[in-house]
Amino acid sequence: xxxxxxxxxxxxxxxxxxxxxxxxxxxxxxxxxxxxxxxxxxxxxxxxxxxxxxxxxxxxxxxxxxxxxxxxxxxxxxxxxxxxxxxxxxxxxxxxxxxxxxxxxxxxxxxxxxxxxxxxxxxxxxxxxxxxxxxxxxxxxxxxxx
Amino acid sequence: xxxxxxxxxxxxxxxxxxxxxxxxxxxxxxxxxxxxxxxxxxxxxxxxxxxxxxxxxxxxxxxxxxxxxxxxxxxxxxxxxxxxxxxxxxxxxxxxxxxxxxxxxxxxxxxxxxxxxxxxxxxxxxxxxxxxxxxxxxxxxxxxxxxxxxxxxxxxxxxxxxxxxxxxxxxxxxxxxxxxxxxxxxxxxxxxxxxxxxxxxxxxxxxxxxxxxxxxxxxxxxxxxxxxxxxxxxxxxxxxxxxxxxxxxxxxxxxxxxxxxxxxxxxxxxxxxxxxxxxxxxxxxxxxxxxxxxxxxxxxxxxxxxxxxxxxxxxxxxxxxxxxxxxxxxxxxxxxxxxxxxxxxxxxxxxxxxxxxxxxxxxxxxxxxxxxxxxxxxxxxxxxxxxxxxxxxxxxxxxxxxxxxxxxxxxxxxxxxxxxxxxxxxxxxxxxxxxxxxxxxxxxxxxxxxxxxxxxxxxxxxxxxxxxxxxxxxxxxxxxxxxxxxxxxxxxxxxxxxxxxxxxxxxxxxxxxxxxxxxxxxxxxxxxxxxxxxxxxxxxxxxxxxxxxxxxxxxxxxxxxxxxxxxxxxxxxxxxxxxxxxxxxxxxxxxxxxxxxxxxxxxxxxxxxxxxxxxxxxxxxxxxxxxxxxxxxxxxxxxxxxxxxxxxxxxxxxxxxxxxxxxxxxxxxxxxxxxxxxx
Numbered sequence: 001x002x003x004x005x006x007x008x009x010x011x012x013x014x015x016x017x018x019x020x021x022x023x024x025x026x027x028x029x030x031x032x033x034x035x036x037x038x039x040x041x042x043x044x045x046x047x048x049x050x051x052x053x054x055x056x057x058x059x060x061x062x063x064x065x066x067x068x069x070x071x072x073x074x075x076x077x078x079x080x081x082x083x084x085x086x087x088x089x090x091x092x093x094x095x096x097x098x099x100x101x102x103x104x105x106x107x108x109x110x111x112x113x114x115x116x117x118x119x120x121x122x123x124x125x126x127x128x129x130x131x132x133x134x135x136x137x138x139x140x141x142x143x144x145x146x
Numbered sequence: 147x148x149x150x151x152x153x154x155x156x157x158x159x160x161x162x163x164x165x166x167x168x169x170x171x172x173x174x175x176x177x178x179x180x181x182x183x184x185x186x187x188x189x190x191x192x193x194x195x196x197x198x199x200x201x202x203x204x205x206x207x208x209x210x211x212x213x214x215x216x217x218x219x220x221x222x223x224x225x226x227x228x229x230x231x232x233x234x235x236x237x238x239x240x241x242x243x244x245x246x247x248x249x250x251x252x253x254x255x256x257x258x259x260x261x262x263x264x265x266x267x268x269x270x271x272x273x274x275x276x277x278x279x280x281x282x283x284x285x286x287x288x289x290x291x292x293x294x295x296x297x298x299x300x301x302x303x304x305x306x307x308x309x310x311x312x313x314x315x316x317x318x319x320x321x322x323x324x325x326x327x328x329x330x331x332x333x334x335x336x337x338x339x340x341x342x343x344x345x346x347x348x349x350x351x352x353x354x355x356x357x358x359x360x361x362x363x364x365x366x367x368x369x370x371x372x373x374x375x376x377x378x379x380x381x382x383x384x385x386x387x388x389x390x391x392x393x394x395x396x397x398x399x400x401x402x403x404x405x406x407x408x409x410x411x412x413x414x415x416x417x418x419x420x421x422x423x424x425x426x427x428x429x430x431x432x433x434x435x436x437x438x439x440x441x442x443x444x445x446x447x448x449x450x451x452x453x454x455x456x457x458x459x460x461x462x463x464x465x466x467x468x469x470x471x472x473x474x475x476x477x478x479x480x481x482x483x484x485x486x487x488x489x490x491x492x493x494x495x496x497x498x499x500x501x502x503x504x505x506x507x508x509x510x511x512x513x514x515x516x517x518x519x520x521x522x523x524x525x526x527x528x529x530x531x532x533x534x535x536x537x538x539x540x541x542x543x544x545x546x547x548x549x550x551x552x553x554x555x556x557x558x559x560x561x562x563x564x565x566x567x568x569x570x571x572x573x574x575x576x577x578x579x580x581x582x583x584x585x586x587x588x589x590x591x592x593x594x595x596x597x598x599x600x601x602x603x604x605x606x607x608x609x610x611x612x613x614x615x616x617x618x619x620x621x622x623x624x625x626x627x628x629x630x631x632x633x634x635x636x637x638x639x640x641x642x643x644x645x646x647x648x649x650x651x652x653x654x655x656x657x658x659x660x661x662x663x664x665x666x667x668x669x670x671x672x673x674x675x676x677x678x679x680x681x682x683x684x685x686x687x688x689x690x691x692x693x694x695x696x697x698x699x700x701x702x703x704x705x706x707x708x709x710x711x712x713x714x715x716x717x718x719x720x721x722x723x724x725x726x727x728x729x730x731x732x733x734x735x736x737x738x739x740x741x742x743x744x745x746x747x748x749x750x751x752x753x754x755x756x757x758x759x760x761x762x763x764x765x766x767x768x769x770x771x772x773x774x775x776x777x778x779x780x781x782x783x784x785x786x787x788x789x790x791x792x793x794x795x796x797x798x799x800x801x802x803x804x805x806x807x808x809x810x811x812x813x814x815x816x817x818x819x820x821x822x823x824x825x
Contacts, residue, residue, distance in 0.1 A: 026283040033198045033286075041198065049191045079235060080189060083261040087192045087283045 006140040013133050022126050027089030043134055049088050053123060056081040064113060074112065075104045085123075092122045178293030179204035182226065186216040186244065187233040187259070192282065196231070199286040213239035220252050224365065227254060228296045231280075234260035234267065242274045246418065249275045250411045253366070255295040259284060275411065303364065306403035364404045373397065374408060383416075 017023045034041035056077060063074045082097035096119040103111030183205045187193040193209050200207040208227070210216040213236050220227060230248055234241035245256045258271040261282040271279040277295040280288050366374070377394035378386040388406035395405070 026285075029199075029283075029286060030195065033195070033202060038198065045191060045194060048194060052189065052191050076235070079261065083235075083282050084189050084191045086261055087189070087195055089283070 003140070003143040006136065006143050010133070010136045010140045013136060017129060017133060021091050022129060024089040024091040024094075026087060030088060043138075045088060046130055046134065049084060049090075050127065052084055053081065056084065057120065057123070060116060064109075064116060069107075069109050069112075071104050071107050071112075075101060078104060081119075090123075090126050093119065093126055096122050176204075178296075181205045181293050181296060182208070182228045183231060183292070184208050184210060184216060184219065184227045184229070185231045186210045186213055186236070186241075188212065188236045188238075189233070192233070192284075196284065196289075199284070199289050202286060203290050205289075212236070213241070213244040217244065217247055220248060220254070224252060227252075229255045229257065229292060231257045231259060231292070234258055234262065234271075242270060243418075245271075245274050245276055246411070246415060250408075250415060251366070253364070255299045257292060257295065274414065306401045306407075307364075307399075309401055309403060364400065364408075366408060370395075370397065370400075371408075374405070374412075378409070378412070 018027075030042050030045055038044070059077045060074065060081065063070060063077055078097055078100050082094055082101070085093040085097065096115060100112060100115040100119055103115055183200050185193065185196050185200065185207060186209075187196065188211050190211065193211055197207050197209045208219065210219065213232070216230070216232070220230070232241050232244055236244075241258055241260075245258065248254055248256050255277040256275070257278040257280060258276040259280045259282055260267060263281045268279050277299070278292070373395045374391065377391045380394060381387075381390055386409065388402045388409055391409065392400060392402050392405045
């Protein structure tokens with residue numbers, strides 16, 4: 001059945017997201033928080049995450065481009081971003097953030113720059129995957145009610 | 147996991163309101179459901195997740211993304227929350243600072259959170275008094291048990307309480323109420339119902355109920371804290387041990403443990419103060435950060451803190467002396483520090499200081515110790531209140547501090563009064579008002595500040611009326627602002643006539659005159675603080691260490707105001723003379739009112755007056771007989787001659803002045819004497 005297949009696809013994708021390390025335990029917490037009272041909780045949180053991340057990434061860019069580089073500020077911004085991404089279980093993104101912060105504390109501008117590219121890349125990848133995944137989830141939910 | 151929780155408690159997942167109003171017993175059974183949690187985190191994602199998690203735990207959640215707002219909420223509703231969860235890294239205020247404030251003011255259990263799990267950060271949480279530290283990302287399991295901190299705290303408080311009373315009974319209570327204890331301690335509803343029972347029952351029942359139910363924690367009210375600080379000061383910080391403090395305080399029902407724990411927090415607070423960076427502004431921040439960071443303890447600047455601060459180099463020696471003098475109500479000789487007038491109690495506005503300002507503002511004021519005093523200050527001031535103005539002017543410092551929160555027109559000026567006061571006290575109102583005259587006077591930058599209030603005022607005739615009223619604000623404001631500044635008051639501030647006075651020494655002068663005008667016009671929108679503030683603000687800003695500036699707030703020659711009002715009338719000069727102001731400082735210099743650079747203030751100099759140094763406009767502060775007079779000099783454009791320039795405004799003002807204080811041509815504002823204080 002379509003519904004079953006959809007559900008199966010959703011389950012598979014979800015599994016791979018975890019297996020490949022894109023998502024982690026906190027994401028499961030989010031899923032569990034979703035209930036009848038908040039049927040779109042996960043989507044809401046993820047959307048909020050995107051919005052917030054855009055802002056934080058911009059701050060980091062700005063800080064990285066300023067001369068001289070204020071590493072404290074840079075670290076602050078990244079700390080925020082890391083906290084945010086870890087709260088939704090964005091594992092790879094969070095890991096890259098950690099690398100960045102290490103470079104930051106060493107005041108290695110070059111290293112910061114490079115790792116920031118990684119951060120942005122991982123963020124972009126995760127975002128794409130999540131969008132696909134959540135859309136599937138929505139479709140499966142709709143088909144269920146149908 | 148969560149889902150099961152949700153299902154099991156679905157029926158009880160009610161609003162807190164309903165819960166509280168409900169049956170106490172039932173509510174008790176539901177504990178920890180309904181626990182009132184305040185969660186503070188600047189990250190919206192985390193905040194939302196936490197809120198959902200806490201709701202899933204059936205807690206009554208309030209979320210907040212700024213520490214300042216959180217403090218406001220807590221202050222507004224002292225018993226509205228059971229526990230606070232806060233992030234460590236927040237843009238507007240350090241989480242640990244918030245933690246300290248909560249500990250000192252509300253004594254609620256606080257849980258810190260952070261993605262940072264480094265040992266030293268966690269340790270910091272411990273030393274600052276956090277009852278727990280959670281590493282992000284927070285799991286719901288960690289939140290499920292936070293109620294234990296609430297129970298534990300109540301139990302400890304209760305124990306403290308008990309120890310002062312009958313131990314035996316206490317033990318009995320403890321044993322019996324084990325189960326009921328924590329259920330009720332966090333359960334306001336239960337407590338309330340127990341209270342009802344209490345009323346019906348006899349004394350023993352009352353005791354039982356309170357002991358088993360929510361034990362009211364010792365609330366360190368303004369008065370109580372003031373007594374505490376006084377005791378500590380008396381003993382000397384080194385010799386201040388709980389037992390002695392308790393004895394000195396002599397407050398029935400207060401236990402040594404209560405004092406001990408409060409003392410501990412207080413020490414932490416002091417340490418933090420002295421550990422603050424050398425920069426004055428930091429000091430100011432801690433003292434009166436517009437963010438409302440400071441509170442009661444600040445007031446203890448009086449001896450204890452001042453010394454500490456001075457010792458740590460935070461305060462210039464002179465400042466210290468001044469502060470102490472002020473705090474102790476001693477004439478400082480040099481500067482007629484207005485502070486004394488302030489009702490000292492205001493300094494410790496932990497709770498709701500009695501603002502005479504007006505009902506509306508009460509809340510605001512209370513919440514922000516330092517700031518928002520001026521909020522909603524009624525703009526109606528009686529002319530007779532002008533008299534009290536000068537008094538209030540003295541407490542200008544307070545005002546300034548308080549003002550912080552209002553973004554009145556003159557944003558730039560913070561009540562300067564004391565350097566301590568953070569220049570940023572955006573005395574909104576004060577700025578405005580003071581700006582009207584003062585700003586110009588003081589702007590070291592020599593910019594013709596006139597702009598602000600004065601310009602506006604000048605045009606309005608009825609400004610006069612308003613100005614006059616302005617003074618009345620002072621008193622009001624003052625009371626609220628007190629909190630920040632240890633004003634030693636020799637006398638109770640008269641109702642409302644004073645607040646204004648404090649706002650600006652300068653304003654004191656003006657009260658009779660035009661300043662009011664400015665004030666009012668400014669006040670309209672904002673607090674309507676005495677213009678004088680602006681002057682000070684400027685001064686402060688430019689020379690935070692210049693204690694002399696404080697005097698500025700002291701007395702302003704009326705004429706000066708006129709000058710200011712005039713905007714650039716030489717007349718001011720003459721007005722001064724005509725008015726018979728003691729300062730006769732009109733020294734033939736006609737300069738448009740300008741801001742006087744700080745250096746211009748000569749404190750304690752009877753005749754000395756600072757001559758405007760800036761080319762254009764200066765505000766001379768004259769210190770006569772220990773009082774500060776601010777005199778504005780108009781730049782030598784015109785010759786000062788006619789007292790009443792054809793300007794209607796001026797005339798009106800002057801006349802008004804006459805009406806208000808006909809006999810008074812000399813406006814000395816001696817911080818220590820309160821005459822003409824309309825009560």
